[in-house]
Amino acid sequence: LFAGIQDAPLDPIMRLFEAFNADPSPKKLNLVVGVYTDADGKVPRLRAVQTAEKRWIEKGLPKTYRPIEGTKPFRDAVQELLFGKGAPILSQNRAATLQSIGGTGALKTGADVLAKLFPNATVAVSNPSWENHKALFTQAGFTVVDYPYFSAETGGADYPAMKAYLQDLPKGSIVVLHACCHNPTGADLSLDEWRDLVPLIAERGLIPFLDIAYQGFGNGLDADAEPVRLFAESGQEFLVASSFSKSFSLYGERVGALTIVAENPAAKAKVESFAKRLVRASYSNPHTHGAAIVEIVLTDPELRADWERELGEMRDRIRAMRERMADSLQQRHPERGFDAIKTQKGMFSYTGLSPAEATRLREEHEVYALETGRICVAAVNTHNIDHVIDAIDAVVKG
Ligand code: PLP
Incomplete structure (x- = not known):
């Protein structure tokens, strides 16, 4: 029934994700997947979400x-x-x-x-x-x-x-x-x-x-x-x-x-x-x-206000990482337009890295980014930002 099905090509994100999981390096850094991680590199459990979850479970409602x-x-x-x-x-x-x-x-x-x-x-x-x-x-x-x-x-x-x-x-x-x-x-x-x-x-x-x-x-x-x-x-x-x-x-x-x-x-x-x-x-x-x-x-007005605060904290943290990356890389390579990282919004940035540079980023510095040069800025934090900046600097220098 199914033997004639053609193999589907693995999506580039999944391919890199598998390569990342198989990489034994303790320095490896995943800037591929679209998930926000906090200042310690963890996927956060938001305060309001935890309270709401507790309240809901305590109600013991039937799951109809x-x-x-x-x-x-x-x-x-x-x-x-x-x-x-x-x-x-x-x-x-x-x-x-x-x-x-x-x-x-x-x-x-x-x-x-x-x-x-x-x-x-x-x-x-x-x-x-x-x-x-x-x-x-x-x-x-x-x-x-x-x-x-x-x-x-x-x-x-x-x-x-x-x-x-x-x-x-x-x-x-x-x-x-x-x-x-x-x-x-x-x-x-x-x-x-x-x-x-x-x-x-x-x-x-x-x-x-x-x-x-x-x-x-x-x-x-x-x-x-x-x-x-x-x-x-x-x-x-x-x-x-x-x-x-x-x-x-x-x-x-x-x-x-x-x-x-x-x-x-x-x-x-x-x-x-x-x-x-x-x-x-x-x-x-x-x-x-x-x-x-x-x-x-x-x-719930209180939970909502707290959620908005925490969402604001996530937004501000990403913005701070963007500013640090953009300022540092722009100063080192003014011709590459890295300052756009600062004006771009949300979890991702197109860094302008070429496919060859993105490959060297992964192979020589264990920083995983898509070949299009897309990085997930929401995965950058104060512990890994210098590694990211230095790695990009090194591959751009060639
Ligand atoms: N639309 C865009 C532009 C996205 O980036 C994503 C997730 O990455 C989605 C939709 C899907 O979101 P969800 O994970 O809630 O299905």
Whole structure:
């Protein structure tokens, strides 16, 4: 039955992860995977999350099935996080939110909904993008194309090139946009660029699908959601995939949400029941544990304030590492544009290292980075930063 299946190539992240695990060196450093580690190199258990978990377990509630779309307090809290407290869209009843299996599950359910409704649409993702975007939309049956996004020259987003490409996309194409903390480059559009893009997408009749996997890691919870809010204010229909894996440090709990914004309450009700039917025939109901914890934290004022504080501490720690790396490397190699590491946002940076330099970084200095030059800045800390800087310095010197 299965002997004729062609071997799938191992994804570069998994390949390097396996090589890292097999490396016996005590000095080895993993800057490959997208996981935030704290100042001591540990995946944190957030204070508010621990308290919420304890409270929830103490209640001893039965683990019955959860509604297909998740509980109302969870969905309301997700919408408030996305659109902001008191936002008009919250009372307009045109946004449907469904709890999902992480951000990936939100993208997948959204892709399946769109594939049923618009099977011939093209999906445009940024070049480069999170590698699963292409795989996921291709699996859903779409043809996936790249829109220009990153400028290696500036280390920032190349908005004019992106805009020129999107202007020529056929009406009805789906455009996947990273709302903040672009993975893998760390290069985000400015707010003015978003203000220019949002009406352009409406004029061109494109379908925006925003991916917000790092809300709170860029400039703050509200500032990072600003692109989502601009779309909401514009009155357009759009989709948003939220992930709580990184912001709650709950990776394995798989907590996320898909929000679909329709033009009016009647269209919202239709698309919500359509999405629920797809979920029912896919995994039936979402999980309980992780979402219950996120719900408790987001709805309890004290826990929420503490979570926001701790998220802010994570953001500030990454920013401090960015500044130290950028300043030191820029001083040593002013021609390489390492200062962009400082302006890039979120957990990742495109350092501008070539594939050969990234290979030498691994082979000669045991610092594992992707061949594209992407590093996870969220894995750099005061104990390992000098090693990282010296290793990059050494490979750039050649
Ligand atoms: N979208 C982007 C851009 C990501 O980087 C990630 C995770 O790395 C996801 C979505 C998926 O998040 P989750 O782990 O919650 O499925």
